[in-house]
Amino acid sequence: xxxxxxxxxxxxxxxxxxxxxxxxxxxxxxxxxxxxxxxxxxxxxxxxxxxxxxxxxxxxxxxxxxxxxxxxxxxxxxxxxxxxxxxxxxxxxxxxxxxxxxxxxxxxxxxxxxxxxxxxxxxxxxxxxxxxxxxxxxxxxxxxxxxxxxxxxxxxxxxxxxxxxxxxxxxxxxxxxxxxxxxxxxxxxxxxxxxxxxxxxxxxxxxxxxxxxxxxxxxxxxxxxxxxxxxxxxxxxxxxxxxxxxxxxxxxxxxxxxxxxxxxxxxxxxxxxxxxxxxxxxxxxxxxxxxxx
Amino acid sequence: xxxxxxxxxxxxxxxxxxxxxxxxxxxxxxxxxxxxxxxxxxxxxxxxxxxxxxxxxxxxxxxxxxxxxxxxxxxxxxxxxxxxxxxxxxxxxxxxxxxxxxxxxxxxxxxxxxxxxxxxxxxxxxxxxxxxxxxxxxxxxxxxxxxxxxxxxxxxxxxxxxxxxxxxxxxxxxxxxxxxxxxxxxxxxxxxxxxxxxxxxxxxxxxxxxxxxxxxxxxxxxxxxxxxxxxxxxxxxxxxxxxxxxxx
Numbered sequence: 001x002x003x004x005x006x007x008x009x010x011x012x013x014x015x016x017x018x019x020x021x022x023x024x025x026x027x028x029x030x031x032x033x034x035x036x037x038x039x040x041x042x043x044x045x046x047x048x049x050x051x052x053x054x055x056x057x058x059x060x061x062x063x064x065x066x067x068x069x070x071x072x073x074x075x076x077x078x079x080x081x082x083x084x085x086x087x088x089x090x091x092x093x094x095x096x097x098x099x100x101x102x103x104x105x106x107x108x109x110x111x112x113x114x115x116x117x118x119x120x121x122x123x124x125x126x127x128x129x130x131x132x133x134x135x136x137x138x139x140x141x142x143x144x145x146x147x148x149x150x151x152x153x154x155x156x157x158x159x160x161x162x163x164x165x166x167x168x169x170x171x172x173x174x175x176x177x178x179x180x181x182x183x184x185x186x187x188x189x190x191x192x193x194x195x196x197x198x199x200x201x202x203x204x205x206x207x208x209x210x211x212x213x214x215x216x217x218x219x220x221x222x223x224x225x226x227x228x229x230x231x232x233x234x235x236x237x238x239x240x241x242x243x244x245x246x247x248x249x250x251x252x253x254x255x256x257x258x259x260x261x262x263x264x265x266x267x268x269x270x271x272x273x274x275x276x277x278x279x280x281x282x283x284x285x286x287x288x289x290x291x292x293x
Numbered sequence: 294x295x296x297x298x299x300x301x302x303x304x305x306x307x308x309x310x311x312x313x314x315x316x317x318x319x320x321x322x323x324x325x326x327x328x329x330x331x332x333x334x335x336x337x338x339x340x341x342x343x344x345x346x347x348x349x350x351x352x353x354x355x356x357x358x359x360x361x362x363x364x365x366x367x368x369x370x371x372x373x374x375x376x377x378x379x380x381x382x383x384x385x386x387x388x389x390x391x392x393x394x395x396x397x398x399x400x401x402x403x404x405x406x407x408x409x410x411x412x413x414x415x416x417x418x419x420x421x422x423x424x425x426x427x428x429x430x431x432x433x434x435x436x437x438x439x440x441x442x443x444x445x446x447x448x449x450x451x452x453x454x455x456x457x458x459x460x461x462x463x464x465x466x467x468x469x470x471x472x473x474x475x476x477x478x479x480x481x482x483x484x485x486x487x488x489x490x491x492x493x494x495x496x497x498x499x500x501x502x503x504x505x506x507x508x509x510x511x512x513x514x515x516x517x518x519x520x521x522x523x524x525x526x527x528x529x530x531x532x533x534x535x536x537x538x539x540x541x
Contacts, residue, residue, distance in 0.1 A: 099351060175388035179447070182344060183401040183454060184378035193400065198391055 030271060034264035037062065041258065046265060052229040052240075054249065054259040062262035064269060066229045070146075070239035071270075073232055074221065075214045077150030078157055083207055085154070086161030090206075091191060093162070094170035108166075115159035123220030126152040131224065140236050144226035147235040152220050157210035164209060164285070168202020169195060201287045208281030212274050218243035242270040297322035297458065297488040298343060303357035305338060307350060312338045314512040315357070320505070325480060325489045327503035327520070329496060331535065334509045336492045337385075340460050343490065344380040345373060361458070378405060381451030382460040386467050387443035389435035389450070394418075394427050397435045397446055401454045413453055421449035422479050441472025445479060452483070459483065461491040465498065477502050496536060500524055508532045 037046060041062060049063030097104045130151060131143030172195050180190040196203070218241075226238020227248060240248075246263050253260045298320040305313040312335045320326045328336045341347045342359060345366060358365045366376055389397050398414045407413055414431075418424035423445045427438070435446055444464055451459055461480070465473040480489060480502050493499050499506055499520065506520040508529070516523060516532045527533040 173388075175384065175386065176390060178346065178349070178384065179388045179390065179450075180400075181349065182346060182377055182382035182384075183404070183450070184374045184376070185401065185404050186374055189404055193404075194390060 027271070030264060030267050033261055034266075034268040035261075037258060037261035037265045040261070046262070050231055052245065054253075054262065060258065062258065062265075064266065066231050067240055067242045067245045067266055068269065069231050070225070070229075071215055071241040071243070071273075073146055073239060074149040074153055074225065074241055075211060077146060077235070078153035078214050079207065079211060081150060081154035082157050082161055082210060086158055086206065086210070087165055087196075087203065089158075089162050090165035090169050090203075091195075093166045095187075095191065095195075098170065108163075111159050111162050114155075115163070117156075119156060119217060119220040120223070122152055122156055123223035126220060126224035134236075138236060142226060142238070144224055144238055145236045146225070146232050146239050148224045149221055149239070149241075150235070152224050153214045153217060156217060156220065157214045160213050161206045161210040164206030165199070165203045168199040168206070171202070172198045201284045205281050205284035205287075208277050208284065212277045212281060215241075215277070216243060216270070216274050218247050222247055242266050246270075294324075295322040296320065297361065298490070299360040300339075300342075301358040301360065303342065303359055304355065305335075305342060305347065306354040308352045312512055313342070316514050318507060318514055318517055320488065320490060322488050323484060323486070324504040325484045325491060325502050326505040326507065327499035328490065328492045328507045328509060329494065329499050329535070330509035330515075332494060335512045336494075336509050337462055339509065340462055340490060340492045341382075343458065343460055344377050344382055346382065348373070378454055379456055380458045380460060381454070381456035383444065383447045383451055383462065383464050385463045387440055387447055389438070389443050389446050391434065391436055393432045394435045394438070394446060395431040398450050398453045401450060405454050407454070417449040417453035418446075420452055420483075421445045422475065422482070423449055439472070441468050441475060444468060444472070444476060448476075448479065448483075452487070456487065458488045458490065461489065463492055463494065465493075465495070473498075496524075508535060510535070 046062055047064050049061055050065045051061040051063045052066045053059075053061040093104065093107060097107060126148050127144070130148050133143065134140065134145065134148055135143035176194050176198060177190055180194045181187075185193075221241050222244045225240060225244060227240050227244060228238040229240045229245065230237065232239040246266055249259070250263055253263065296319045298318075300316045300318040303313060303316040304311065316339065328339060330336045338347060342355070343361070343366075347353050347355075355367060357367075359367055361376075361379070364371075390400065392400070395414055398417050399410050402410045402413055415424065418427065423442060426442060427446075430437075435443065438446060444467075448459070448464075465476050468476065477498070480491065483489060484504075491499075491502060503520045505518065506523045507517040508515045508523065508527075508531070510531050516527060516529045518528075523532065524536065527536060
């Protein structure tokens with residue numbers, strides 16, 4: 001009995017160890033390639049250069065900014081759309097729909113199913129349906145732009161945001177709400193001033209993890225953003241994100257060239273951003289669990 | 294003596310389950326009225342009928358009337374928020390909001406647009422016999438207080454918005470004897486200004502704090518009268534059995 005236990009925990013330890021080792025290896029690999037770019041250009045030429053033109057005729061530019069700005073713009077737009085939608089849906093789900101169990105379960109099922117949708121299909125929707133619509137409404141030459149990307153990304157991060165916010169809001173004890181109602185406070189005020197502040201940690205976690213999901217998204221963005229490596233000044237311009245630049249260019253780059261290393265460095269930046277966001281998001285998610293327990 | 298709350302042929306159902314059966318009861322103003330009875334007899338439901346908290350439970354049906362100051366609170370045009378401002382409530386388990394002590398009391402004041410919030414918070418804490426214990430920690434989380442302090446904070450929160458009636462739903466059931474004694478002392482003080490209705494299944498407590506006493510059994514109001522009369526000369530056999538500890 002004891003031997004079996006030891007044997008199994010040994011196997012489990014081995015796989016867990018292997019997984020962490022792999023992750024550390026990937027990180028090491030990313031850094032070792034990425035940092036080599038600084039043998040060719042200065043920090044300033046990478047971090048502060050507003051031009052990304054790795055195959056220029058006279059001069060090659062490996063500026064982080066157009067890619068970072070694209071990621072930032074699309075992700076922020078996505079959150080601006082998704083956060084209010086997500087929180088309101090979560091409130092509706094947990095405070096209203098919960099009473100009708102079958103409909104509640106059905107709706108939650110659909111939302112969770114949506115999270116499992118392949119991103120290429122959502123991208124297809126943006127490309128085939130949303131792009132012509134945006135083009136027509138705003139009379140643009142192309143509907144592949146920041147706005148399109150933001151909407152698609154909002155759709156993709158909504159399930160994460162809704163699920164986490166909903167879980168957090170429905171865990172607010174009934175006694176808090178009762179106390180508030182008993183003071184003659186309306187449902188609206190109770191939700192706004194008692195329920196939401198109590199569920200705050202979970203809501204922040206939901207938003208951050210939704211952000212983490214959004215910033216790493218590649219395929220759908222590749223399809224709907226128009227992919228021009230410029231610093232977009234309006235919602236109707238095409239742009240690129242950290243992820244799409246890597247995906248587009250990695251395939252056609254010669255190994256061990258500055259371009260190759262620059263793409264890895266973009267990956268490093270992306271990794272650092274998602275790592276930090278996920279770390280903070282998980283911190284809030286943990287905090288939520290502690291409060292509830 | 295003036296009657297503050299009056300139940301008239303009042304019945305209540307949760308789904309098909311009749312919880313209250315044709316209750317007729319007159320609760321006098323500025324006194325403590327205790328509602329006693331074994332578990333599941335409907336005493337909490339009766340209490341929650343006074344501020345219509347039962348409305349929160351889906352599938353609740355009522356029949357009959359409840360008057361507060363001669364106004365039927367089950368009329369269609371009654372404003373629930375105004376009603377609940379007038380009828381404060383303290384629950385079985387202390388349930389302060391996860392906010393600071395100050396915010397716990399200021400919350401209701403702000404919602405009801407009171408002025409001089411700071412003074413009112415202080416006054417509510419003094420009236421609830423809590424001020425001296427918390428005056429240096431007003432901005433600390435209310436969840437750090439002891440159970441007894443939390444319960445007195447809940448009373449402070451309720452009286453801050455100037456209700457006329459206070460409903461107490463087994464307020465001492467989660468408290469130790471010393472905290473209970475403090476709470477009862479507070480109830481005694483508060484009855485000069487408020488009409489208090491307290492639900493308890495603890496007979497000694499009912500005897501100690503109340504002026505009037507109602508005994509309920511299986512959804513019916515069995516007996517109501519002055520506390521000393523009920524305890525000394527119960528008229529109904531069921532009341533007598535309860536007081537002798539035959540069920541509880």
